[in-house]
Amino acid sequence: MKQVFINGIGSITAQKTFDNTLFLGEIISYENDVLPVIDPDYKNFIPPAAARRMAKGIKMGVVASKIALDEAGLETVDAIITGTGLGCTVDSEKFVSALIDNQEAYLTPTSFIQSTHNTVGGQIALGLGCQGYNFTYVHGSISFESALMDAKLQLENGEASTLLIGGVDETGDHTIKIHKLIGHIKKERVKSSELLDSKTTGAIFGEGANFFVLSNQKKADSYAEVQALKTFNTMPLELLEAAANEFLKEENLEIKDVDVLILGNNGDVSFDMYYEALMKGAFKNTQQAYYKHLCGEFYTASSFGFWLGCKILKEQLVPEIVLLNEKQVANLGTILLYNQYRGENHSFTLLRKC
Amino acid sequence: MSQSIAITGMGIISAIGNNVAENYASLLNGSSGITKISKIDTIHRDAIMVGEIDFTNQELESILGLTPENNYSRTALLAAIAAKEAVADAKIADIKSWKTGLISSTSVGGMDMTEKYYYDYLENDTHRKYIEGHHAGDTTQKVAEQLGIEASLVTTISTACSSAANAIMFGARLIKSGKLDRVIVGGADCLSKFTINGFKTLMILSDTYSTPFDENRKGLNLGEAAAFLVLESEAVMQAENKKALAYLIGYGNANDAYHQTASSENGDGATLAMQKALAVAGIAPSDIDYVNAHGTATGNNDLSEGRALIRVFGEPRVPDFSSTKAYTGHTLAAAGGIEAVYSVLALQHNVIYPNLNFKTPMKEFNLRPQTVLKHTELNTVLSNSLGFGGNCSTLIFSKNP
Amino acid sequence: MGDLKQELKEKIIEQLNLEDISVDDIADAEPLFGEGLGLDSIDALELIVMLDKDYGIKLADPKEGKKIFESIDTMANYIAEHKTK
Numbered sequence: 001m002k003q004v005f006i007n008g009i010g011s012i013t014a015q016k017t018f019d020n021t022l023f024l025g026e027i028i029s030y031e032n033d034v035l036p037v038i039d040p041d042y043k044n045f046i047p048p049a050a051a052r053r054m055a056k057g058i059k060m061g062v063v064a065s066k067i068a069l070d071e072a073g074l075e076t077v078d079a080i081i082t083g084t085g086l087g088c089t090v091d092s093e094k095f096v097s098a099l100i101d102n103q104e105a106y107l108t109p110t111s112f113i114q115s116t117h118n119t120v121g122g123q124i125a126l127g128l129g130c131q132g133y134n135f136t137y138v139h140g141s142i143s144f145e146s147a148l149m150d151a152k153l154q155l156e157n158g159e160a161s162t163l164l165i166g167g168v169d170e171t172g173d174h175t176i177k178i179h180k181l182i183g184h185i186k187k188e189r190v191k192s193s194e195l196l197d198s199k200t201t202g203a204i205f206g207e208g209a210n211f212f213v214l215s216n217q218k219k220a221d222s223y224a225e226v227q228a229l230k231t232f233n234t235m236p237l238e239l240l241e242a243a244a245n246e247f248l249k250e251e252n253l254e255i256k257d258v259d260v261l262i263l264g265n266n267g268d269v270s271f272d273m274y275y276e277a278l279m280k281g282a283f284k285n286t287q288q289a290y291y292k293h294l295c296g297e298f299y300t301a302s303s304f305g306f307w308l309g310c311k312i313l314k315e316q317l318v319p320e321i322v323l324l325n326e327k328q329v330a331n332l333g334t335i336l337l338y339n340q341y342r343g344e345n346h347s348f349t350l351l352r353k354c
Numbered sequence: 355m356s357q358s359i360a361i362t363g364m365g366i367i368s369a370i371g372n373n374v375a376e377n378y379a380s381l382l383n384g385s386s387g388i389t390k391i392s393k394i395d396t397i398h399r400d401a402i403m404v405g406e407i408d409f410t411n412q413e414l415e416s417i418l419g420l421t422p423e424n425n426y427s428r429t430a431l432l433a434a435i436a437a438k439e440a441v442a443d444a445k446i447a448d449i450k451s452w453k454t455g456l457i458s459s460t461s462v463g464g465m466d467m468t469e470k471y472y473y474d475y476l477e478n479d480t481h482r483k484y485i486e487g488h489h490a491g492d493t494t495q496k497v498a499e500q501l502g503i504e505a506s507l508v509t510t511i512s513t514a515c516s517s518a519a520n521a522i523m524f525g526a527r528l529i530k531s532g533k534l535d536r537v538i539v540g541g542a543d544c545l546s547k548f549t550i551n552g553f554k555t556l557m558i559l560s561d562t563y564s565t566p567f568d569e570n571r572k573g574l575n576l577g578e579a580a581a582f583l584v585l586e587s588e589a590v591m592q593a594e595n596k597k598a599l600a601y602l603i604g605y606g607n608a609n610d611a612y613h614q615t616a617s618s619e620n621g622d623g624a625t626l627a628m629q630k631a632l633a634v635a636g637i638a639p640s641d642i643d644y645v646n647a648h649g650t651a652t653g654n655n656d657l658s659e660g661r662a663l664i665r666v667f668g669e670p671r672v673p674d675f676s677s678t679k680a681y682t683g684h685t686l687a688a689a690g691g692i693e694a695v696y697s698v699l700a701l702q703h704n705v706i707y708p709n710l711n712f713k714t715p716m717k718e719f720n721l722r723p724q725t726v727l728k729h730t731e732l733n734t735v736l737s738n739s740l741g742f743g744g745n746c747s748t749l750i751f752s753k754n755p
Numbered sequence: 756m757g758d759l760k761q762e763l764k765e766k767i768i769e770q771l772n773l774e775d776i777s778v779d780d781i782a783d784a785e786p787l788f789g790e791g792l793g794l795d796s797i798d799a800l801e802l803i804v805m806l807d808k809d810y811g812i813k814l815a816d817p818k819e820g821k822k823i824f825e826s827i828d829t830m831a832n833y834i835a836e837h838k839t840k
Contacts, residue, residue, distance in 0.1 A: 049793055052772040080609075086489055087512070096469050099551050104397045106808040108770075109800045112552035116461065117490065117512035118745060125611045125744070131626055134609040134745055135520055138463075139491035139509040146509040150524060153531045178475045178485050233456075233498050233508035243505070299489070344495060555800060557817045616796060 001156045005354055006223040008072030008213035010064035010166075011307050012037055013295040014206050018063070020071055023311050024319040027294070029192045033185055034176055035206035035296035040067075053110055054123070055090035057170030060209035061120035062127060065164055069128075072213035078160035079133035080121050081151050082168065083143030085299020087117035089172035097174070120168055133160070141264075141341035142231045143167060144210075144303040145349065149229050155216045166211030167303030176205065184342075186267070195267040195293040203266035206296015210303035212310070218354055223310035224335075225354040227251060235346045240274060241282050244338070247348045259330050260287045260318060262305050264339035266297040271342050278338060279324065288324035302339040302347065309335040309351045358755035359526045360591050360598035363444025363584035365436040365540075366695045368682045369405030369577055373439055377692075378699050381707050382727060386681045388563050388575050396550055401561050404545060405577025405683025407432065418500070425483040427464035430493040432580035433542035434500040440538060441501055444584035445596075452535035452590055455507035456498050457525045458582075459517035459541030461687040463490040466546040493542065507534060512687065515648070515741030516607070517541050519690025519749050522583060523605040529587045536590055540582030540691035549576060549686065558652045566649035566677035567656050567723045569714040574650040577683020581691035583698070600698045603734075603752045604637070606630025610744025616654050621662030623746035624648075624738060628666045631748035637734065639667045642750070644706050646697050646737040647723070649677020650684045659740060660721050669720060673736075676709035676724045690739035690747060697735040697751045704731050759831045770805055771798050783827045791826075799824060811839035 011017035014035040015028055028038065037060065042051060045063045054062070061082065069077070091114035098107055113119070118136035125134050133154075137146035144167030154160040179185045186202035195204060214226070228251050235243060248254060261283050263275045279288055289312075295304045312318055316332050333353045340346040364374050369387025371377035380387070391404045409417070414431035415424060426434070437456075441449065467484040475482055486492060494510040507528065511521045518541030525539035543549075553559050553576060560573035585602065608626030612618035632639060648659055663672045678696055685692055700706060709723035734752045741747075764778045767787075771794065785791040788799070799820045806812040806823075812834065814820060823833045 048773075048775045052774060053797075085491065092465075095552065096465075096472055096548060099547060100469070100472055104547070104551055106804055107551050107555050108804045109552070109555035109797055112548075112555055113797060115552075116514050118514060118741075121513075122609070122744060125609045126613075129611050131609050131611050131622060133607045134513070135511060135524070135607070136513050137509055138460075138489070138512040139494060140489060142509060143491070149533075150527070153527055153533070157527075157531065174472070178482070181475065181479070182482055182485050231507055231509070232505045233495060234504050236505075239505070299491075345491070555804070557800060557803070613795070 002158060002216040004152050004155045004226040005215050005218045006212050006226065006310050007215045007219055008068040009223060009307055009310055010067030010211045011304065012040065012060045012064050013208035013304055014038060015294050018067060020067065023315050024321055027321050031189050031191045033189050033204055034171055035204060037207055053114060055088060055114060055170065057088055057090065057168055058114065058120050058123055061166060061168040062123055064209040064211040065124050065166060068164065068211045068213045074162060074213060076128045076130045077132065077162045077164045077213065079154065079163045080124050080130060081135045081147040081163060081165045082121040083137045083147040083300050084117060084120065085138065085140050085143050085169050086175065087138060088115045088119050089170050089175050091115040093172045093174045139345065141299050141302060141339060141345040142347050144300045145229060145231050145347040148226065151214050152226055152229060155214060162213060162215045164211060164213055166209060167300030168209035169207055169298040169300045171205060171207045190267065192293045196265055198267050199269050201268055201270050203268045203297035206298050206301065208295055208298065208304060210307045222354050224313040225352045227352045228350040230348050232346045234344060237274060237277060240277055244278060244282065244348060251350060255282050255286065258286050258334055258336045259332050260289055260312060260335045262289045262291065262309055262335060262337045264292060264302055264305055265290045266292040274340050287318065287328045287330060289318060289322040290324050291322055299341065305337050305339060306349065309337055313351060313353045357530045357588055359529055359602040360586050361583050361600050361602060361698055362586050362596055362598060363440045364599065364695045364698060365439025365443060366581040366692055367407060367432055367436050368579035368685065368692055369407055370681050374695065381681065381696065384708060384710065386710055388683060394545055394547060396547055398550060398554055402550065402559050403562060403575045405575060405685065406545060407578055425487045426496060427467045427484065427487050427493065428544035429460055429462050429464065429466065429542050430487065430496045432544055432578065433458060433493055433497050436540065436542065436580035437497045437501055437538055437582045440582040440584050449502045454503060455528060455534045455537045456494060456501065456503050457509055457511065457521040457537060457539045458494040458497055459511040459521040459687045460490050460493050460543055461512055461514055461517060462543045462546050462549060463493055464488040465548050466544050469547050501538065513741055513745040515686055515689055516739040516745045516747040517687035517690065518581065519739040519747035520607060522602065522690065522694055522749060523607060523747065525585050526602055526605060529585060536584060536586040538582050538584055541687040542580030543686040543688045544578040545576060560651065563711050564651035564680055565711040566651040566680055566709055567660065567716060567721065568712050569716045571651040571653065571656060574652055575683040577685040579682060579685035579688040579692050581688055581695050583694055600701045600751050600753060601755045602749060604631040604635025604750030605748065606634060607747045610746065612744055617658035617740060617744065619658060621658040621665065623744050624659055624662035624740050625665045627746040627748040628662065628736065631736065631750045635750045640671065641734050642673045642736045643732040644700060644735045645673050645675035646693050646735060647675050647677045648738040648740045649679055649709065651679065655740060656716065657718060659738060660716060660719055663721065664719060672721060674706050674724045674728065676707050678707055680710035693737050693739065694749060697737045700735050701732050701751060701753050705729055756831055756835065759834065760827050763827055763830055766805060770801055781827060785826060787824055787826055809840065810834050812837050
């Protein structure tokens with residue numbers, strides 16, 4: 001079975017992550033309920049004829065994928081697999097509101113066309129002239145992990161040798177408003193650094209795109225190896241630790257073999273107990289890290305956690321800003337990622353230094 | 355990785371029937387389900403025809419035994435009903451007895467509710483329960499709950515009109531890789547103002563019964579439906595001494611990379627998808643007995659797909675083919691799923707369905723679809739699902755592994 | 756007619772979000788589709804809606820648009836002849 005290596009990354013988030021030479025050196029702190037993205041200059045990457053139709057999410061996805069491909073030294077790939085929780089929110093909102101406001105008259109096609117979930121994947125393929133396999137996964141907080149799983153299987157089975165995968169979600173004004181009304185977004189603004197102390201319900205939202213080139217070819221500058229991945233549509237809290245143990249056991253590993261546990265805590269007091277169960281339980285002696293105070297919560301935010309894992313393994317350092325517990329001097333060789341959102345769609349991902 | 359993928363159960367609800375038997379009867383009788391729209395209040399009501407399912411949402415909720423507090427969108431209601439039929443058809447007594455997953459697909463998700471209550475949400479909390487049901491994945495979570503699938507591999511695909519075919523493909527990959535022993539795969543989409551208006555802006559909706567592959571075709575009829583198959587591994591088949599309804603022997607997905615909505619005129623994506631599927635199946639084009647075409651009756655699709663069929667098979671050797679969309683309408687994400695069910699039924703009953711409403715062959719080539727019901731031995735059926743964003747998928751089904 | 760042509764250029768730039776183009780960049784006889792301005796089939800659909808909304812001209816068949824939208828000149832001529840608003 002072939003191995004799976006990460007050979008290129010491209011990230012656009014609320015931190016200045018689109019520059020691959022940086023690694024959370026300069027942190028942007030927020031006191032918001034929704035975090036805005038730090039944009040690269042999209043004009044450098046996308047011709048105006050195409051950009052004129054693109055909402056934020058599409059631009060982020062297209063550019064993040066270009067950055068990843070450039071880093072991997074590739075002009076195209078065998079397959080493109082995208083994950084998105086809400087798809088193209090801005091265009092969906094545009095079309096629905098236009099149809100209601102104008103009572104179905106004088107509607108124009110652009111926002112409808114752009115609103116389909118697989119627009120980002122389709123646009124990337126169009127830009128590269130890539131006629132290969134192209135899937136889009138849309139399953140809440142395992143949208144990115146589903147894309148990763150599909151890519152991993154294809155590489156292991158020899159069905160493809162290079163793939164582009166990514167997670168992307170954008171915020172839309174109306175979507176934000178209604179999620180505030182149902183308490184998914186915190187009522188109050190919270191300082192990034194105090195996110196986990198807030199003890200209130202709801203999360204701080206964000207948006208972003210994180211894309212990766214996966215290959216079965218290891219290179220000198222590969223970031224990491226993806227060793228294993230498992231997703232669960234549901235998970236009772238009391239079975240979480242056992243599930244983590246079993247996941248590691250399937251890879252002939254134990255808890256003590258994990259050097260860093262990267263968690264998706266988002267400051268929502270109603271659901272962070274999953275993370276706390278691991279932090280205070282079986283993994284209490286493991287280096288722990290979190291990231292949603294930097295990027296905000298969105299269905300594909302775990303792709304930023306994946307980015308973090310890749311960077312840690314390549315740079316061999318864990319930035320202070322992501323630490324959840326006392327810094328430990330350790331060989332940074334094995335990273336376990338765990339994420340869930342509102343008690344659903346849990347995932348474990350295992351990354352190894354390569 | 356030469357594991358065979360057995361199909362052991364099917365479930366479907368569409369404009370031509372509320373279950374597999376009813377759908378099959380309609381196909382045999384040439385009874386199309388295309389009518390004027392009745393359940394959605396749209397200004398386009400007299401300018402379009404659709405494949406609408408008779409049941410109201412209340413009736414669907416009642417069938418599922420849901421309490422009034424439920425927040426199921428119509429998509430979720432249809433999906434749950436079809437998925438349950440499939441699992442029952444596969445005679446699965448205990449869903450937990452094997453590593454079982456669910457791969458569903460949709461393009462509408464909960465948008466049918468969102469468009470109803472879009473501004474209402476801001477005014478009062480009466481309907482806010484539907485907010486959580488908007489995103490595509492939630493529909494699938496509800497189906498998983500209905501089926502009793504817990505702590506398992508469950509996910510959703512959305513690639514426009516090729517979605518359900520792609521769900522079937524990913525399910526097969528998961529079984530072949532040993533990640534799952536069995537998987538329920540398919541998709542669902544309900545009619546919505548969003549899609550009706552969206553397709554209207556593209557000017558590809560017909561105001562009358564659609565005519566796939568006809569020279570004078572005017573566009574498609576939208577439809578709503580849900581369909582699921584149960585796929586099982588060799589190990590499960592042996593352990594339970596089960597017989598397959600049919601086998602999934604080939605599949606392929608390719609991208610046109612031509613234009614955001616139009617298919618390339620030479621059908622590049624469709625050609626590649628069919629070739630990939632044949633390669634996975636390890637068979638030659640001449641082994642295909644029937645093609646269930648995507649055949650939406652748009653100017654663009656039928657031309658592009660027709661050309662692709664010619665490129666893959668050679669014009670004089672294109673197998674008997676027909677589109678069943680004149681029966682059901684174009685059910686978007688569900689299309690690949692319902693047409694998979696129809697392909698398996700074709701194999702089981704050795705029958706090729708008529709391409710309804712066909713009169714005049716297209717001038718660009720010499721292709722005529724099958725226009726009458728044909729009883730003939732079928733061993734291998736190919737099904738196409740070609741979507742927006744150039745996403746093209748082909749599935750190949752066979753009587754034998 | 757000159758005013759109409761100016762108006763059309765402004766509308767096209769706005770409706771199609773041509774951020775980098777100014778009215779002076781669009782010549783009256785220049786092809787709008789394919790070469791020239793390089794618009795595509797999605798833009799054609801947008802312009803069809805514009806014809807309806809702003810000038811009351813309804814096109815039943817998108818293929819009719821091909822001739823009408825050849826250039827600013829052809830558009831202006833067609834609109835002058837057929838408008839109902």
